[in-house]
Amino acid sequence: MKNMNMLLVGVGGQGTILASKIIAEVAMLEGHDVKMSEIHGMAQRGGSVVTQVRMGEKVYSPLIEEGEADFIVAFEMLEAWRWSHYLTSGGTMVVNEQKIEPMSVLTGQREYPAEILETLAERSAKMYTLDAPALAREVGNLRATNTVLLGALARHMDIPLSTWERAMHNTIPDRFLDLNLRAFAAGYER
Amino acid sequence: MKALLTGNEAVARGAYEFGVSVATAYPGTPSTEILENVAQYPEIRSQWSPNEKVAMEVAIGASVAGARALTAMKHVGVNVAADPLFTASYAGVNGGFLLVSADDPGMHSSQNEQDNRYYAKFAKIPMLEPADSQEAKDFVGLALEVSEQFDVPVMLRMTTRICHSKTLVELMDPQAREVKPYKKDARKYVMMPGNAKVKRVELEKRFAALREYSESTPLNAIEWQDREIGFITSGISYQYVKEAVPQASVLKIGFSWPIPDAKIREFAAGVKQLYVVEETEPYLEEHIQAMGIPVIGKSLFPIAGEMSVSIIRKALGLSVTGPSHPAEDTPVRPPVLCPGCPHRGVFYALNQLRLHVTGDIGCYTLGALPPLNAMDTTICMGASIPMALGFEKANPELAEKTVAVIGDSTFLHSGVTGLMDVVYNHGTSTVLILDNDITAMTGHQENPSTGKTIDRKPAPRVDIPALCAAVGVKRVFTVDPFDMAALRELIKQEVAVREPSVIIAKRPCALIIRHDGTIYRIDHDKCVGCKMCMRVGCPAISHANKKSTINAALCVGCGVCAQVCKFGAILKEEQ
Ligand SMILES: Cc1ncc(C[n+]2csc(CCOP(=O)(O)OP(=O)(O)O)c2C)c(N)n1
Numbered sequence: 001m002k003n004m005n006m007l008l009v010g011v012g013g014q015g016t017i018l019a020s021k022i023i024a025e026v027a028m029l030e031g032h033d034v035k036m037s038e039i040h041g042m043a044q045r046g047g048s049v050v051t052q053v054r055m056g057e058k059v060y061s062p063l064i065e066e067g068e069a070d071f072i073v074a075f076e077m078l079e080a081w082r083w084s085h086y087l088t089s090g091g092t093m094v095v096n097e098q099k100i101e102p103m104s105v106l107t108g109q110r111e112y113p114a115e116i117l118e119t120l121a122e123r124s125a126k127m128y129t130l131d132a133p134a135l136a137r138e139v140g141n142l143r144a145t146n147t148v149l150l151g152a153l154a155r156h157m158d159i160p161l162s163t164w165e166r167a168m169h170n171t172i173p174d175r176f177l178d179l180n181l182r183a184f185a186a187g188y189e190r
Numbered sequence: 191m192k193a194l195l196t197g198n199e200a201v202a203r204g205a206y207e208f209g210v211s212v213a214t215a216y217p218g219t220p221s222t223e224i225l226e227n228v229a230q231y232p233e234i235r236s237q238w239s240p241n242e243k244v245a246m247e248v249a250i251g252a253s254v255a256g257a258r259a260l261t262a263m264k265h266v267g268v269n270v271a272a273d274p275l276f277t278a279s280y281a282g283v284n285g286g287f288l289l290v291s292a293d294d295p296g297m298h299s300s301q302n303e304q305d306n307r308y309y310a311k312f313a314k315i316p317m318l319e320p321a322d323s324q325e326a327k328d329f330v331g332l333a334l335e336v337s338e339q340f341d342v343p344v345m346l347r348m349t350t351r352i353c354h355s356k357t358l359v360e361l362m363d364p365q366a367r368e369v370k371p372y373k374k375d376a377r378k379y380v381m382m383p384g385n386a387k388v389k390r391v392e393l394e395k396r397f398a399a400l401r402e403y404s405e406s407t408p409l410n411a412i413e414w415q416d417r418e419i420g421f422i423t424s425g426i427s428y429q430y431v432k433e434a435v436p437q438a439s440v441l442k443i444g445f446s447w448p449i450p451d452a453k454i455r456e457f458a459a460g461v462k463q464l465y466v467v468e469e470t471e472p473y474l475e476e477h478i479q480a481m482g483i484p485v486i487g488k489s490l491f492p493i494a495g496e497m498s499v500s501i502i503r504k505a506l507g508l509s510v511t512g513p514s515h516p517a518e519d520t521p522v523r524p525p526v527l528c529p530g531c532p533h534r535g536v537f538y539a540l541n542q543l544r545l546h547v548t549g550d551i552g553c554y555t556l557g558a559l560p561p562l563n564a565m566d567t568t569i570c571m572g573a574s575i576p577m578a579l580g581f582e583k584a585n586p587e588l589a590e591k592t593v594a595v596i597g598d599s600t601f602l603h604s605g606v607t608g609l610m611d612v613v614y615n616h617g618t619s620t621v622l623i624l625d626n627d628i629t630a631m632t633g634h635q636e637n638p639s640t641g642k643t644i645d646r647k648p649a650p651r652v653d654i655p656a657l658c659a660a661v662g663v664k665r666v667f668t669v670d671p672f673d674m675a676a677l678r679e680l681i682k683q684e685v686a687v688r689e690p691s692v693i694i695a696k697r698p699c700a701l702i703i704r705h706d707g708t709i710y711r712i713d714h715d716k717c718v719g720c721k722m723c724m725r726v727g728c729p730a731i732s733h734a735n736k737k738s739t740i741n742a743a744l745c746v747g748c749g750v751c752a753q754v755c756k757f758g759a760i761l762k763e764e765q
Contacts, residue, residue, distance in 0.1 A: 011523065012525070019589075024194050024356060028194060033358065034200075034357075034358065035322075035355055035356065035357045036194065036356040037351060037354060038354055038355075039299075039354060045525030045526060045528060045553070046523070046525060046526050046528065047523055047524055047525035048523040059357075060429040060430070060432040061429045061430050061433045061498075061499050062351060062355035062429070063351070063498060063499070065498065065500045065510065066500065066510075066511065066512055066513040066514075067510075067511035067512050068511050068701050072709045078521065078523070079523075081518050081520050082520040082523075084514070084515070085513035085514050085515050086513070087514050088273075088514065089514060091514075096701060101732060102522065102524075103526050103559075103727065103729060104521045104522065106724070106729065106732045107560075107724050107733065108724075108733055111521075112521070113518070113521075123515065127706075153386075153407075167753075
């Protein structure tokens with residue numbers, strides 16, 4: 001198999017890191033080599049965050065180059081916009097329909113780009129959007145937004161559901177497991 | 191069993207598996223999680239020290255006393271700890287001694303991009319450079335062996351991508367943890383000139399032996415493939431090279447000081463075109479050039495910033511996939527002071543008072559950004575107070591217009607000596623200590639004034655007001671930074687006074703306390719759209735259609751915005 005590259009992008013505090021942990025666990029269970037790179041330190045201060053996961057037979061670089069992401073999971077629309085040029089032709093984008101305005105937009109210096117979803121949909125054949133926070137609230141807790149998005153991603157990946165479930169068992173503390181399994185299912189079935 | 195670990199987690203695991211008994215650090219990205227993870231192993235005595243020099247010295251003491259010891263710090267931390275390092279190199283070790291230096295190419299969260307490989311050469315100590323987490327763990331064990339075998343401190347040089355990338359690691363059972371007996375040996379450990387002169391000569395013998403080791407260690411290995419093109423590389427750059435030009439021959443340098451000259455000659459002779467790929471400085475390249483071997487390095491690959499697969503391929507004239515469309519001009523999203531951050535009110539007041547602010551390093555450095563714009567200088571940890579004194583010494587008129595701003599952890603790290611200088615040399619500086627009861631910027635580590643140790647057990651607290659008084663400051667005040675009128679008046683009063691003063695703005699970081707449910711909302715009938723509230727730079731407040739609005743999900747009810755609103759439009763709402 002050719003290496004598979006996945007970008008998870010969002011805003012500090014949105015839970016991208018836990019989501020990528022689950023993906024990395026999935027890769028391990030499937031017997032792949034895997035590397036995952038994250039930049040933290042500033043994560044809690046509401047800055048842009050990106051996590052990169054690469055899996056395959058043998059992975060050298062932990063980083064994904066422009067135009068080579070097979071999947072982009074965007075936890076926020078502006079971040080989808082920022083990273084969209086990393087998508088490979090024929091790649092899949094899963095975008096949470098949520099807007100978090102950065103300071104320059106809040107103060108009115110810059111405008112939040114209009115028609116992000118429309119433009120991205122025109123560019124990529126495989127683009128899926130969902131209101132993940134709403135689905136998370138439906139299953140019981142806003143904080144499961146990240147696993148809703150994973151569910152949506154899983155639907156478009158070629159990995160058995162049972163592997164995802166096992167990965168969640170292995171990474172999520174017991175008391176939150178049930179909530180997250182429901183959130184995952186909500187994202188998957190939507 | 192295999193586990194997916196970051197480089198930092200792997201170093202911690204290495205400390206556990208390879209018998210480290212004492213581990214010390216001062217936090218600093220990208221190194222912080224090393225000690226946080228070591229602290230998970232109760233077998234190892236772990237601690238945050240007040241600064242890197244102290245951390246290094248505690249570890250040196252532990253090594254001399256017979257334990258395997260590790261100290262970890264970010265690249266600039268080694269500057270702070272350089273003094274003990276250079277002479278510990280003369281004295282050598284008893285138990286193995288490992289310094290982990292975490293560099294930050296690309297400056298993801300640092301004030302400079304220094305390449306600490308030069309420290310190994312400068313201090314005459316061996317250096318190992320892991321290229322993934324497995325190596326990070328294995329090299330901890332090897333480094334400790336080298337340290338004990340050659341009687342020398344050893345440096346493990348990591349970089350951000352090694353520290354923060356997770357790769358697969360084979361876990362092993364820990365070896366026995368033993369502390370060797372301590373034996374007094376003044377000629378070895380008292381580095382006065384007579385003893386140091388003897389050591390100075392021995393250093394060169396030790397260096398010769400280490401050079402031989404570097405030639406024979408499997409850490410420096412040639413991977414022969416296509417001989418048209420060969421790369422000499424180390425650390426994360428090795429991974430990029432393997433992916434950029436998979437068919438090329440590679441000399442991977444894992445033991446990078448002393449550099450293995452003979453191996454380099456052998457490799458250079460075996461390939462047609464020789465390149466060296468390394469992040470930031472031409473450390474290997476200069477050495478290879480000096481050997482008289484033609485090699486291409488920084489004339490082709492950039493000196494500033496991180497390396498990548500695409501950069502290498504482009505430099506070599508090879509194809510890259512490239513962006514699927516031009517990158518969008520997207521509004522940047524830099525980190526900001528959190529909603530409810532106690533630093534916000536301070537910077538608002540400093541901005542309003544139009545003072546010069548010599549700043550320091552911590553979350554509060556974000557006070558330099560718009561809309562607060564209230565910081566004039568940031569150089570390194572601890573520089574704020576001495577620089578304010580320098581302002582005043584250069585131009586006495588600046589004294590009444592300048593304040594120094596420093597956080598609690600930074601004050602204890604290296605601010606106290608600056609304050610001493612102000613008092614001693616008849617300065618009149620006003621110092622604001624922003625005491626949020628934690629080392630926030632690096633992810634909330636305890637420090638000597640927070641009352642807890644690394645494992646969150648109780649510890650005595652440094653009394654900061656008493657410390658300032660002991661240094662000789664007569665005017666020491668504590669104020670709640672959310673009481674903006676009081677804060678502003680106090681700052682105004684103290685900059686005008688012709689003697690040193692310290693104002694401690696005391697309130698815990700918003701992320702370490704529970705939100706009591708209070709929030710504020712804006713009455714749109716009363717809001718006139720003046721945008722005063724936008725000047726506090728709170729991510730919970732937005733402005734559109736001539737009205738400001740508070741995002742209830744983000745507000746934690748600090749009330750700073752309500753205090754700046756002249757129209758009484760911002761109201762408290764109990765939930
Ligand atoms: C010599 C050195 N060591 C470590 C760091 C990393 N660092 C940056 S800010 C900071 C601590 C800031 O804590 P504090 O002064 O309490 O301010 P806060 O972030 O809590 O506002 C650290 C450890 C550094 N920049 N330089």
